[in-house]
Amino acid sequence: MPKVVDHARRRREIVWALWAVIHERGIDGVTFRAVAAEAGVSIGRIQHYFESKEHLIRCGAEEIVAGAEQSYRDGDSHTDPRAALDTLLTQPVPTTGPSLIGASVWYAYLARAVSDPWIRGFITDASRGTVREAERLLGSAGLSAEHAHAAAMRLVALSNGATQSVLVGAMEADVANHLITREIDRTFDDTDGPIASRTEATERTYDRAHPGR
Amino acid sequence: MPKVVDHARRRREIVWALWAVIHERGIDGVTFRAVAAEAGVSIGRIQHYFESKEHLIRCGAEEIVAGAEQSYRDGDSHTDPRAALDTLLTQPVPTTGPSLIGASVWYAYLARAVSDPWIRGFITDASRGTVREAERLLGSAGLSAEHAHAAAMRLVALSNGATQSVLVGAMEADVANHLITREIDRTFDDTDGPIASRTEATERTYDRAHPGR
Numbered sequence: 141m142p143k144v145v146d147h148a149r150r151r152r153e154i155v156w157a158l159w160a161v162i163h164e165r166g167i168d169g170v171t172f173r174a175v176a177a178e179a180g181v182s183i184g185r186i187q188h189y190f191e192s193k194e195h196l197i198r199c200g201a202e203e204i205v206a207g208a209e210q211s212y213r214d215g216d217s218h219t220d221p222r223a224a225l226d227t228l229l230t231q232p233v234p235t236t237g238p239s240l241i242g243a244s245v246w247y248a249y250l251a252r253a254v255s256d257p258w259i260r261g262f263i264t265d266a267s268r269g270t271v272r273e274a275e276r277l278l279g280s281a282g283l284s285a286e287h288a289h290a291a292a293m294r295l296v297a298l299s300n301g302a303t304q305s306v307l308v309g310a311m312e313a314d315v316a317n318h319l320i321t322r323e324i325d326r327t328f329d330d331t332d333g334p335i336a337s338r339t340e341a342t343e344r345t346y347d348r349a350h351p352g353r
Numbered sequence: 354m355p356k357v358v359d360h361a362r363r364r365r366e367i368v369w370a371l372w373a374v375i376h377e378r379g380i381d382g383v384t385f386r387a388v389a390a391e392a393g394v395s396i397g398r399i400q401h402y403f404e405s406k407e408h409l410i411r412c413g414a415e416e417i418v419a420g421a422e423q424s425y426r427d428g429d430s431h432t433d434p435r436a437a438l439d440t441l442l443t444q445p446v447p448t449t450g451p452s453l454i455g456a457s458v459w460y461a462y463l464a465r466a467v468s469d470p471w472i473r474g475f476i477t478d479a480s481r482g483t484v485r486e487a488e489r490l491l492g493s494a495g496l497s498a499e500h501a502h503a504a505a506m507r508l509v510a511l512s513n514g515a516t517q518s519v520l521v522g523a524m525e526a527d528v529a530n531h532l533i534t535r536e537i538d539r540t541f542d543d544t545d546g547p548i549a550s551r552t553e554a555t556e557r558t559y560d561r562a563h564p565g566r
Binding site: 163164165166167168169240241243244245247248250251252253254255260261263264267268271290293294296297298299300301302304305307308309310311315316319323 | 381464468474476524
């Protein structure tokens with residue numbers, strides 16, 4: 141009986157090894173040899189799944205975005221657009237060692253975007269997709285189309301900037317999450333849309349950020 | 354007569370070559386040999402100014418921050434705290450090819466912050482310094498101390514996030530500048546502080562972003 145091979149798993153393990161190499165040596169440090177050593181597999185196995193180094197690097201970016209989208213879709217907040225917005229915007233904020241490493245790999249791709257048109261286009265699409273989803277949720281929660289677009293751009297920029305502050309250690313993750321959730325509240329309070337009371341999520345985040353309160 | 358040597362200039366040219374190497378090959382691609390080739394000087398001359406590769410890489414980060422601070426101090430908006438705040442927060446948004454490259458070098462340092470404690474500490478200090486300066490300006494412009502700190506954190510995060518969107522091509526620079534300037538206005542309108550009319554700078558930015566209006 142032939143051995144059953146879990147190709148999706150093997151491929152995923154190679155991508156994980158790629159991320160470790162990017163974290164340690166940057167995107168320019170990526171070689172099939174380095175990734176094979178990190179994954180503990182042969183170079184031939186990597187070539188079986190990825191036709192070139194560039195292909196592997198591109199798949200690494202795609203997997204980061206696919207993982208974030210999956211984790212967003214798996215959230216249980218989809219019946220409430222405001223809670224979904226909170227999840228969408230606070231999810232990128234790194235809270236643990238592994239997610240800090242993940243964020244640093246993403247920053248390596250961002251730095252590369254200026255000189256690599258494929259990476260640039262891919263990140264632009266991903267970033268616009270996040271703005272569109274935020275806009276859709278703001279609309280579902282009652283904001284006018286006019287307000288929703290401007291607010292989505294502002295909220296996504298704030299989420300990216302807060303994520304950056306946490307990455308470099310200039311802000312605690314719970315402060316960043318509170319900043320984002322408070323800004324979602326402020327966006328609703330500012331407009332002619334329905335002025336809902338603060339979501340439970342806001343209060344939970346705030347309580348975590350200010351345990352003594 | 355001995356030749357007069359402009360040491361500051363020679364040192365600066367080496368740092369510029371370092372940035373070009375980081376942009377092309379990432380921080381891990383930095384070697385004295387690569388920087389010497391890029392600068393068109395001998396390895397010995399680089400060793401004259403920088404004792405090690407790490408020393409050179411650290412000086413590269415320091416020069417980015419020093420250059421930004423110098424350019425902020427040289428601005429002519431220092432008599433008006435609100436205009437100074439606008440300069441502080443819109444200045445990082447890259448608008449031209451060279452400033453896009455500068456931003457990408459900064460992102461390479463950000464990505465490295467997770468694994469390099471010196472870079473992490475340096476960026477944390479720089480980031481906190483920006484928040485403190487924003488807080489000081491907001492206070493001078495009439496915001497209460499309580500409002501000023503929260504608003505400074507929010508505005509700096511927004512500036513960083515908008516800069517990131519421009520870097521990857523997901524947002525035009527003038528849209529990012531308008532977003533930041535509009536948020537400064539909103540910060541004043543929101544509080545019990547003096548509700549000034551929109552600054553001229555806001556209107557100019559908006560007109561640039563919406564030429565047909």
